[in-house]
Amino acid sequence: GAVVSQHPSWVICKSGTSVKIECRSLDFQATTMFWYRQFPKQSLMLMATSNEGSKATYEQGVEKDKFLINHASLTLSTLTVTSAHPEDSSFYICSARARLAASYNEQFFGPGTRLTVL
Amino acid sequence: TQLLEQSPQFLSIQEGENLTVYCNSSSVFSSLQWYRQEPGEGPVLLVTVVTGGEVKKLKRLTFQFGDARKDSSLHITAAQPGDTGLYLCAGGDYKLSFGAGTTVTVRA
Numbered sequence: 487g488a489v490v491s492q493h494p495s496w497v498i499c500k501s502g503t504s505v506k507i508e509c510r511s512l513d514f515q516a517t518t519m520f521w522y523r524q525f526p527k528q529s530l531m532l533m534a535t536s537n538e539g540s541k542a543t544y545e546q547g548v549e550k551d552k553f554l555i556n557h558a559s560l561t562l563s564t565l566t567v568t569s570a571h572p573e574d575s576s577f578y579i580c581s582a583r584a585r586l587a588a589s590y591n592e593q594f595f596g597p598g599t600r601l602t603v604l
Numbered sequence: 605t606q607l608l609e610q611s612p613q614f615l616s617i618q619e620g621e622n623l624t625v626y627c628n629s630s631s632v633f634s635s636l637q638w639y640r641q642e643p644g645e646g647p648v649l650l651v652t653v654v655t656g657g658e659v660k661k662l663k664r665l666t667f668q669f670g671d672a673r674k675d676s677s678l679h680i681t682a683a684q685p686g687d688t689g690l691y692l693c694a695g696g697d698y699k700l701s702f703g704a705g706t707t708v709t710v711r712a
Contacts, residue, residue, distance in 0.1 A: 492646075520699070529692060529705045530647070579646050581700075591635065591697055595646035 492596035507565045507599045509580030515560040516582035524577045536563045570603045606631040610703035625678045625706045627693035636676045641690040683710045
């Protein structure tokens with residue numbers, strides 16, 4: 487149980503185009519999903535928190551108009567990188583927190599999406 | 605923001621040796637998680653520790669939560685090449701704060 491999928495696993499796009507990444511919780515309902523960015527050899531950096539049916543909350547320094555997040559259902563959140571530029575190239579990872587999670591905060595991570603902007 | 609400091613940053617050992625990774629903070633955590641991440645993949649949850657002084661074992665991995673719930677350690681006994689990866693500690697009641705990670709390389 488507690489499986490999270492991401493699609494696509496990798497994507498290459500031209501500068502100026504938009505890319506959508508999907509994050510799905512396959513066997514549980516996720517009240518909250520989180521989007522992270524990870525640079526090579528570094529830890530995860532939280533970008534935004536996504537709650538089903540409400541607007542995402544962005545971390546300081548993350549442009550909400552550039553990284554559009556939609557949490558349409560309890561099993562799906564999407565991240566759209568708009569007008570992508572080479573500096574947006576990175577490994578994007580989502581995680582999901584189960585609706586009936588234990589009292590402690592356990593998150594389950596997707597396999598990540600490698601974005602390369604040419 | 606609750607900060608977590610991990611040490612060492614890098615660890616390279618021979619197969620069969622033991623290793624310990626540390627995760628420290630000045631803040632108290634209600635729980636701490638340990639994840640392992642392999643290149644090109646997402647982090648995989650190894651364990652959650654919730655009680656001060658708790659010790660959890662997962663085969664050759666031993667996790668300890670400090671009595672004051674401010675620190676944790678991961679000990680691997682008789683490391684194998686399959687243990688190679690990035691080990692991350694994380695904590696937080698809603699948003700997770702991650703340590704910088706420890707890159708472990710086990711040489712055959």
